[in-house]
Amino acid sequence: MTDWMNPQNFSEWFRRLLALRPILAVLLISGVTILELRFDWIERALGAYLVTTNAERPESGAIWEKGRQSLNARKTLEQIVTDRQASQREARNATSFKQIAANVASNQGVMLSSDHFRKLYLNLPREIAREILSPFELLRLASDGLWRRTYFKKAGEGLTVYLLDANNRVLKQLNIFPDLLPRLGHEEVASDGVLEDLPNFENRIYAAKHFFDALQTFPEEVRRTMVPHPESLLELPGQITRVGISDETGAGFIELGFEIVNASQHRLIVVQGQEWAVWRLRSLLEENRSGVEITPDAAGDRTSQ
Amino acid sequence: MNFYTIFIRRARTIFYLMLALGGLGVFLAMGFFFVALRDLPQVPEPLSRIIETPPTEIFAATGERVMVIGGREAIPLSRVSPHFIQAVLAIEDHRFWGHHGVDKLRTLKALWVTLFKPGKVEGASTITQQLAKNLFFTYQRTYMRKFRELLVALQIEARYDKGEILEAYLNQITFGVAAHGIEQAAQSFFGKSAAALTLAESSLLAGLPKSPTRYNPYLHFERAKKRQRVVLSRMAAVGYIAPDAAEAAMHARLDFQPQSAGTRTGSYFLDVVLRDLETRYGPEIVYHGGLKVMTTLDPQLQAWAVESIQNGLVKLDESMGITSGHDEDNAADINHPQAALVALEANSGAIKAMVGGRDYSETEYNRAVQSNRLPGSGFKPFLYYAALEKLGVTPSTVMVDRKIKIPVAGASDWEPRNFGGTYAGPMILKQAIMNSVNSVAAQLVERCGPDAVIDVARRCGIKSPLASVYSVALGTSGVSPLEMAAAFATFATGGIRHEPFWIRRLEDPLGRILEEQIVSGKRSLDAGLAYQIVDMLRGVLDQGTGSIIRRLGFDLPAAGKTGTSDDYHDAWFTGFTPTLCVSVWVGFDRGAGMRDTLGRGITGARGAAPIWARFMILATDGEPAREFVIPADILMEKVDPKTGLPAKDWTPDPMAVAIREGQSPAGF
Numbered sequence: 025m026t027d028w029m030n031p032q033n034f035s036e037w038f039r040r041l042l043a044l045r046p047i048l049a050v051l052l053i054s055g056v057t058i059l060e061l062r063f064d065w066i067e068r069a070l071g072a073y074l075v076t077t078n079a080e081r082p083e084s085g086a087i088w089e090k091g092r093q094s095l096n097a098r099k100t101l102e103q104i105v106t107d108r109q110a111s112q113r114e115a116r117n118a119t120s121f122k123q124i125a126a127n128v129a130s131n132q133g134v135m136l137s138s139d140h141f142r143k144l145y146l147n148l149p150r151e152i153a154r155e156i157l158s159p160f161e162l163l164r165l166a167s168d169g170l171w172r173r174t175y176f177k178k179a180g181e182g183l184t185v186y187l188l189d190a191n192n193r194v195l196k197q198l199n200i201f202p203d204l205l206p207r208l209g210h211e212e213v214a215s216d217g218v219l220e221d222l223p224n225f226e227n228r229i230y231a232a233k234h235f236f237d238a239l240q241t242f243p244e245e246v247r248r249t250m251v252p253h254p255e256s257l258l259e260l261p262g263q264i265t266r267v268g269i270s271d272e273t274g275a276g277f278i279e280l281g282f283e284i285v286n287a288s289q290h291r292l293i294v295v296q297g298q299e300w301a302v303w304r305l306r307s308l309l310e311e312n313r314s315g316v317e318i319t320p321d322a323a324g325d326r327t328s329q
Numbered sequence: 330m331n332f333y334t335i336f337i338r339r340a341r342t343i344f345y346l347m348l349a350l351g352g353l354g355v356f357l358a359m360g361f362f363f364v365a366l367r368d369l370p371q372v373p374e375p376l377s378r379i380i381e382t383p384p385t386e387i388f389a390a391t392g393e394r395v396m397v398i399g400g401r402e403a404i405p406l407s408r409v410s411p412h413f414i415q416a417v418l419a420i421e422d423h424r425f426w427g428h429h430g431v432d433k434l435r436t437l438k439a440l441w442v443t444l445f446k447p448g449k450v451e452g453a454s455t456i457t458q459q460l461a462k463n464l465f466f467t468y469q470r471t472y473m474r475k476f477r478e479l480l481v482a483l484q485i486e487a488r489y490d491k492g493e494i495l496e497a498y499l500n501q502i503t504f505g506v507a508a509h510g511i512e513q514a515a516q517s518f519f520g521k522s523a524a525a526l527t528l529a530e531s532s533l534l535a536g537l538p539k540s541p542t543r544y545n546p547y548l549h550f551e552r553a554k555k556r557q558r559v560v561l562s563r564m565a566a567v568g569y570i571a572p573d574a575a576e577a578a579m580h581a582r583l584d585f586q587p588q589s590a591g592t593r594t595g596s597y598f599l600d601v602v603l604r605d606l607e608t609r610y611g612p613e614i615v616y617h618g619g620l621k622v623m624t625t626l627d628p629q630l631q632a633w634a635v636e637s638i639q640n641g642l643v644k645l646d647e648s649m650g651i652t653s654g655h656d657e658d659n660a661a662d663i664n665h666p667q668a669a670l671v672a673l674e675a676n677s678g679a680i681k682a683m684v685g686g687r688d689y690s691e692t693e694y695n696r697a698v699q700s701n702r703l704p705g706s707g708f709k710p711f712l713y714y715a716a717l718e719k720l721g722v723t724p725s726t727v728m729v730d731r732k733i734k735i736p737v738a739g740a741s742d743w744e745p746r747n748f749g750g751t752y753a754g755p756m757i758l759k760q761a762i763m764n765s766v767n768s769v770a771a772q773l774v775e776r777c778g779p780d781a782v783i784d785v786a787r788r789c790g791i792k793s794p795l796a797s798v799y800s801v802a803l804g805t806s807g808v809s810p811l812e813m814a815a816a817f818a819t820f821a822t823g824g825i826r827h828e829p830f831w832i833r834r835l836e837d838p839l840g841r842i843l844e845e846q847i848v849s850g851k852r853s854l855d856a857g858l859a860y861q862i863v864d865m866l867r868g869v870l871d872q873g874t875g876s877i878i879r880r881l882g883f884d885l886p887a888a889g890k891t892g893t894s895d896d897y898h899d900a901w902f903t904g905f906t907p908t909l910c911v912s913v914w915v916g917f918d919r920g921a922g923m924r925d926t927l928g929r930g931i932t933g934a935r936g937a938a939p940i941w942a943r944f945m946i947l948a949t950d951g952e953p954a955r956e957f958v959i960p961a962d963i964l965m966e967k968v969d970p971k972t973g974l975p976a977k978d979w980t981p982d983p984m985a986v987a988i989r990e991g992q993s994p995a996g997f
Binding site for chain 1: 368374464611833837846850
């Protein structure tokens with residue numbers, strides 16, 4: 025018998041080739057090939073499979089890298105803008121140069137309108153204001169109509185202020201040196217003397233006890249508008265003996281003068297309270313006023329009892 | 330064993346071998362597939378997400394957008410010219426609509442050519458495969474990369490329809506440095522939308538993605554036209570157009586935009602802006618952050634600066650006997666002189682124009698800021714200011730122009746010579762600077778010391794290293810044109826120094842301000858002394874070494890100084906009006922000095938001043954004559970240029986000099 029694996033002649037081999045199974049196999053392979061060429065089923069099957077695994081695969085490659093870089097860039101920019109806006113916001117809400125100085129970062133200045141600068145300037149004690157910029161110079165700048173904005177930036181330990189026109193050209197540059205900065209907060213201006221030395225206070229001088237008793241009757245948030253930074257009063261050595269309220273108002277504020285006695289030395293510190301609140305306080309003080317003139321010595325006697 | 334048996338056995342062996350190889354192939358393919366699958370990238374959904382990165386845009390001072398980096402201007406397929414779609418399909422993948430990500434016939438043919446035709450490699454990537462490669466893969470040639478690219482292409486085909494794929498492809502292909510996506514390309518090259526592209530324009534553009542630099546029509550027009558012919562032939566071959574339509578398109582006129590990808594407005598200037606931003610914010614934010622950069626660039630002045638430089642260099646080439654050599658293949662071999670120009674607004678420091686070389690497409694090296702060249706006599710104004718300030722001399726102080734020898738401790742004597750080798754005897758300082766007399770300058774620096782000169786230069790903004798030697802006064806330490814322009818502007822503004830700047834405002838993609846330039850000046854020089862220098866430098870233009878400026882027709886009030894370094898390696902002219910300060914440098918990058926065909930050296934007056942004059946004539950056209958502001962303490966007096974004494978009616982050629990109140994025209 026002829027070994028099926030080993031046909032001995034061509035006719036045997038040919039007969040086997042034309043048997044059913046080889047023909048079916050050839051038809052199957054041809055069918056698969058033709059169908060692939062015609063319908064791309066391998067590509068479709070692979071593609072469909074890859075679609076199902078897409079979500080689990082890594083976000084790698086040029087386009088994803090670009091996306092990541094774009095995302096990082098956006099985040100960094102957002103941070104820069106947020107920081108800038110935060111310091112701008114704080115600057116816009118500032119009521120004193122001291123607050124501005126506290127908010128200016130070493131790498132980023134803040135921009136204010138010219139009107140805001142004028143308000144801050146008017147809030148300064150006059151002698152400090154004059155030291156920074158003559159009011160006549162400010163008047164000149166305000167009247168020529170070019171001044172639009174004001175830019176504050178850190179300059180070493182001090183502050184540089186640029187008054188700018190619409191094209192950011194500097195119309196005037198002010199240098200606030202480090203020794204001046206602590207004096208910018210109105211409440212911290214301490215000088216030797218008594219309240220009678222300041223003409224605008226001489227009509228309304230009250231004993232400290234009288235003043236603080238009246239102050240105590242107001243809620244905390246109202247007291248803060250009358251004396252914005254009481255901590256600064258605590259920082260000075262000595263005892264507050266008398267408090268004066270100014271007859272003058274300016275830019276919505278009224279000055280309050282605190283007279284402090286330390287080892288028989290009389291010192292004055294002037295702060296600004298909001299006008300509406302100080303008016304309320306003053307009314308209360310006036311209602312309870314004894315009518316007795318309070319002199320420095322009398323106040324000292326009283327407080328020493 | 331008969332013949333049949335042998336034949337059958339061999340046929341059987343071959344059959345089983347092929348079966349085994351086929352099985353092995355299938356097995357390997359499966360293994361390859363699963364290996365490739367491990368790191369196969371995720372495909373973003375939707376596909377249009379690939380074009381979401383906001384572009385960083387750079388604007389000129391006029392508001393004109395001069396550069397866009399990154400981003401894509403995506404448009405739907407319906408807004409692309411059918412001509413362009415057909416052209417791209419014909420040249421890249423004409424069976425695109427029929428295959429499913431891979432063109433099997435083309436792949437087999439490419440495989441055959443690659444394997445059996447030595448030295449030839451044929452590509453067979455379909456548009457989908459190209460899209461996959463551009464989105465996810467590097468250009469590294471490995472079988473694994475190719476296989477992964479194929480798999481991603483299959484996935485893209487399975488997930489998206491043909492229109493979406495083609496749209497994504499057309500919106501991300503690169504046509505050149507400044508054009509990504511078909512809309513940007515159509516706008517950049519032809520100034521029209523992609524929908525309006527003609528057959529001729531479409532066929533030219535469709536040929537560019539293969540090699541945007543090699544086929545850049547602005548730089549290599551003939552090559553681009555040859556490529557266009559290939560595209561049109563393919564379109565005809567696949568039946569998209571008739572052969573005569575292809576021929577007509579081949580000969581159709583192409584109206585390119587004047588500003589090309591290769592010569593965009595202010596390329597050197599933009600490089601400076603980008604480098605500055607990269608230093609401060611990092612490349613990630615600059616190229617992917619979508620910044621809006623408002624610069625100080627004046628496109629009109631920039632165009633005139635480029636024109637003046639090119640015009641001046643052509644004339645210089647002619648006088649030096651250098652062939653123009655615009656043959657594409659040989660141009661790089663010819664050693665042409667280079668030039669740089671910086672123009673800035675004197676009273677702010679804003680840079681209005683900057684040219685860093687002959688041609689940005691040939692060399693991106695920015696000689697306006699990166700190159701420190703010897704200014705020669707162009708440095709003398711700093712010396713004269715130092716002398717006025719430290720020695721108390723006046724412009725009418727008399728010095729003797731004579732041969733001099735200055736002893737130098739620890740070195741041989743310094744013997745500076747005048748340019749012409751002759752000596753004129755007594756003369757006032759104004760006359761000496763007007764004629765750029767070296768012997769007088771040497772006497773002044775001997776008396777006031779090099780450190781005083783360096784101090785003045787530093788106060789004016791020169792930042793490059795300056796050697797503390799006598800010859801520093803004659804410009805033997807290198808400086809850049811940008812430094813010179815900024816430093817001379819300090820004289821123009823009466824002693825107020827402005828730091829040069831190029832970015833006015835920087836915004837994020839939402840228009841929120843990141844930074845803005847504060848234009849502040851600092852008094853660096855005394856106003857009266859600065860005016861005395863200005864008056865002396867006016868003399869340079871009116872009657873001195875820079876008088877060619879007047880002869881060329883620039884007649885507005887201006888001041889300036891020529892400069893020429895040893896052996897004519899550098900030629901300078903830096904000058905200013907009350908509003909604009911411009912510095913021009915000309916010279917070879919390296920090698921010999923500049924000489925004309927007769928062997929005469931090219932000085933600042935011959936090489937740089939004509940470029941300066943041409944630029945200033947264009948830049949100030951129609952402007953009124955603005956005088957320099959004369960400080961209150963300055964009086965103009967006419968003196969005898971030889972004795973410095975007040976001029977009498979009979980004094981020949983009296984010279985007006987600026988004298989400060991209290992000063993008297995005195996000898997030295």
